[in-house]
Amino acid sequence: MKISELSDRSGLPVQTIKYYIREGLLPKGAATAATRAEYDGRHLDRLRLIRALREVGDLPIASVQQIVAAVDDEDIPLHQLLGTAQYALGPRAEPHREGPDWQAAREDVDAVVAELGWQVLPDAPTRDLLAQAFVALRRLGLPIVLSDLRPYIQAAELVADHEVGRLLVGDDREKAVQTAVATNVLYERVLIALRRMAQESASARRFDDG
Amino acid sequence: MKISELSDRSGLPVQTIKYYIREGLLPKGAATAATRAEYDGRHLDRLRLIRALREVGDLPIASVQQIVAAVDDEDIPLHQLLGTAQYALGPRAEPHREGPDWQAAREDVDAVVAELGWQVLPDAPTRDLLAQAFVALRRLGLPIVLSDLRPYIQAAELVADHEVGRLLVGDDREKAVQTAVATNVLYERVLIALRRMAQESASARRFDDG
DNA sequence: TCCAATTAGATAGCCCGACTATCTAATAGT
DNA sequence: ACTATTAGATAGTCGGGCTATCTAATTGGA
Numbered sequence: 001m002k003i004s005e006l007s008d009r010s011g012l013p014v015q016t017i018k019y020y021i022r023e024g025l026l027p028k029g030a031a032t033a034a035t036r037a038e039y040d041g042r043h044l045d046r047l048r049l050i051r052a053l054r055e056v057g058d059l060p061i062a063s064v065q066q067i068v069a070a071v072d073d074e075d076i077p078l079h080q081l082l083g084t085a086q087y088a089l090g091p092r093a094e095p096h097r098e099g100p101d102w103q104a105a106r107e108d109v110d111a112v113v114a115e116l117g118w119q120v121l122p123d124a125p126t127r128d129l130l131a132q133a134f135v136a137l138r139r140l141g142l143p144i145v146l147s148d149l150r151p152y153i154q155a156a157e158l159v160a161d162h163e164v165g166r167l168l169v170g171d172d173r174e175k176a177v178q179t180a181v182a183t184n185v186l187y188e189r190v191l192i193a194l195r196r197m198a199q200e201s202a203s204a205r206r207f208d209d210g
Numbered sequence: 211m212k213i214s215e216l217s218d219r220s221g222l223p224v225q226t227i228k229y230y231i232r233e234g235l236l237p238k239g240a241a242t243a244a245t246r247a248e249y250d251g252r253h254l255d256r257l258r259l260i261r262a263l264r265e266v267g268d269l270p271i272a273s274v275q276q277i278v279a280a281v282d283d284e285d286i287p288l289h290q291l292l293g294t295a296q297y298a299l300g301p302r303a304e305p306h307r308e309g310p311d312w313q314a315a316r317e318d319v320d321a322v323v324a325e326l327g328w329q330v331l332p333d334a335p336t337r338d339l340l341a342q343a344f345v346a347l348r349r350l351g352l353p354i355v356l357s358d359l360r361p362y363i364q365a366a367e368l369v370a371d372h373e374v375g376r377l378l379v380g381d382d383r384e385k386a387v388q389t390a391v392a393t394n395v396l397y398e399r400v401l402i403a404l405r406r407m408a409q410e411s412a413s414a415r416r417f418d419d420g
Numbered sequence: 421t422c423c424a425a426t427t428a429g430a431t432a433g434c435c436c437g438a439c440t441a442t443c444t445a446a447t448a449g450t
Numbered sequence: 451a452c453t454a455t456t457a458g459a460t461a462g463t464c465g466g467g468c469t470a471t472c473t474a475a476t477t478g479g480a
Contacts, residue, residue, distance in 0.1 A: 003456070015440050018457080023438095028457090035446045035456045045350075052346040054438095058302050061438065079417040086406055092268045118411035119418075126410065130403035133396050136262035140255075141385075142392055144400075151372040152401050153408075155365035160408035162361040164416055175351075182352055184409070186343050188402060190354075191362050193340035195401065196296055198363075198370035199394070200336065201328035206374055207289040208329075213427070225469050228428080233467095238428090245427045245475045264467095271467065426477075433470070441462070448455075 003029065006039045010047040017047070023061055025050055025068055042174070049178060057185035063088050071177045078176050079167070083121075085184050090125040095132045105134035112146070116153065159191060213239065216249045220257040227257070233271055235260050235278055252384075259388060267395035273298050281387045288386050289377070293331075295394050300335040305342045315344035322356070326363065369401060 007014045020026040026046050029037030046068070053059045053067065066088035070076055076084060096102065109131045113120050120127065137144055163183050167176075217224045230236040236256050239247030256278070263269045263277065276298035280286055286294060306312065319341045323330050330337065347354055373393050377386075 013440075014456090016438090019439060022458090031457085033447060033456090035458090036448075037457070048349050052350055055303050055305075056342050056346040079413060082413050083410055086410060089406070093265045095265075113407065118407055119414035120407045120410050124407065124410060126403050126406040130400060130407070132266050133399040133403065136266040137392060137396055139258050140262055140388055140392055140396075142389060148372075148376075149400070149404075151369050152397065152404050155368045155401060156404035156408040157412075158365045158368070159361050159405055160412045162358075163409060164412040166358075167413075167416075178350060179352060182347060182350055184406075186347050186350075186352075187362065188405070189343040190340060190359070191365065191401070191405065192398060193336050193343065194359075194362050194366035195369055195398070196299070196336040196394075197323065197328055197330045197334065197340070198366040199373060200293055200296060200330050200334060202367075202370045202374040203289060203292050203377075204329040206377075223469075224427085226467090229468060232429090241428085243427090243476060245429090246477080247428070422480090424477105424479090427475085429473090431470100431472085434468085436466090438465100439463085441460100443460080444458090446456085448453100450452090450454105 001039050003037065003039060006043055006047070009044055010051075012047060012051070020047070020050060023065060025061065025064055027072075045174075045178075049181070052182065053185055056189050059089070059185065063090075067181060071174075071181065074173075078173065078180065081177055082167075082180050082184060085181055087125055089184070091129040091132055093132075095128050095135075097128075101135050101138060102131065105131040105138065108134055108144070112149065112153075159187075163187065211249050213247065213249060216253055216257070219254055220261075222257060222261070230257070230260060233275060235271070235274055237282075255384075255388075259391070262392070263395055266399050269299070269395065273300075277391060281391065284383075288383065288390065291387055292377075292390050292394060295391055297335055299394070301339040301342055303342075305338050305345070307338075311345050311348060312341065315341040315348065318344055318354070322359065322363075369397075373397065 001009075003014055003017060007017060010017070017026065021028050026043060029039040029043065031037045049068070050064055053064045054061075059067075067085055070081055070084040070088070106127070109127050110122075112130075113127070134144055167180060167183075211219075213224055213227060217227060220227070227236065231238050236253060239249040239253065241247045259278070260274055263274045264271075269277075277295055280291055280294040280298070316337070319337050320332075322340075323337070344354055377390060377393075
């Protein structure tokens, strides 16, 4: 299909599609002449993935770029892709790693992970993510105790087990990869939305019982 | 304290503090003269809250503004503040509410909420948030079935019950309010981080068992 | 008392991310 | 032959979140 058709079908302006090609999010079409290229369904799929990551996952272009690079890298086995996506997601804002606050928080995180026996790489960015939250809570005078953490841990294990359980659904890599990435980013949103609704509901039940 | 001291203690540049005052995130100091104002510990606390929301919660200034406005509004009872914060958080990107895709997704969401018997307002932005994720998943050819949703629902209820249970810790409004907001935003990050780590761990256990 | 330092308040500037617009050849289709 | 379309390059825009500068007033120390 022509780029104008790709634009129509995806709902994105031609210029935006060109921009994504420039940024390496989308492979360029097969050139049929100096000023002509042919696009196919895979381009359309990729655009849908990009938009999902951007609009729902709220990921910056740079993160999307890393993710699709991993998706396109045939050398990365499917079960590693999930981890790669984690790294691409990382902590959004670079944490200030200096100071005793950070030191202590990071040690707390490592202790929790060890305690749980979780197999998480020592330099996983998710550790920083958690430590960042710990630091902020502590600065607000709301230090975390393990008992507060327990429901979150339980919830995390609950969904993670389920997610990993349904990873190997097919052997079409493109599809499997999309499922993995979508699971990571989109179901994170699902979880967040459900938690907020459950909160509102529990709160309403608790207080507005009239 | 002087603004320079506030700057030192918070670690933020004076200009940034002034900017926050201009944007209404921080009340201005008590003027002692035309070019002098006095700041106190509450300003420092507020700055810490702002930074936590910005750096860990990754909220835009506009959302922080809504939240602190609710915090400052003495007319809002504590148990409503949580809901107010939800609204301020909202869906980050305005969803395209047109089209049958959206219609269907929104109906699915409403059906789920009704099915669960959750008390969630019909116009709660969290419904849109979830619908947005549903639309994206459907467009990627990964439609949601209720059985997939169940672990997430369970996890959401688990943490929400715990959170609402520990809401009324004290009667110092300022503190209680901070706890409520922090619970909402910061523990969301905690949950996300834990889920990602649990995923990595479960994945490692499943595949790297050598 | 005088002067360097500080500050409130206002205005303008900067940087980054994510597009969007324009321009130039070079075709394609009619 | 002529109009529409396109690849590729370059430049411009816009919003968000700060920074920098400037003015006039005031303070606090030598």
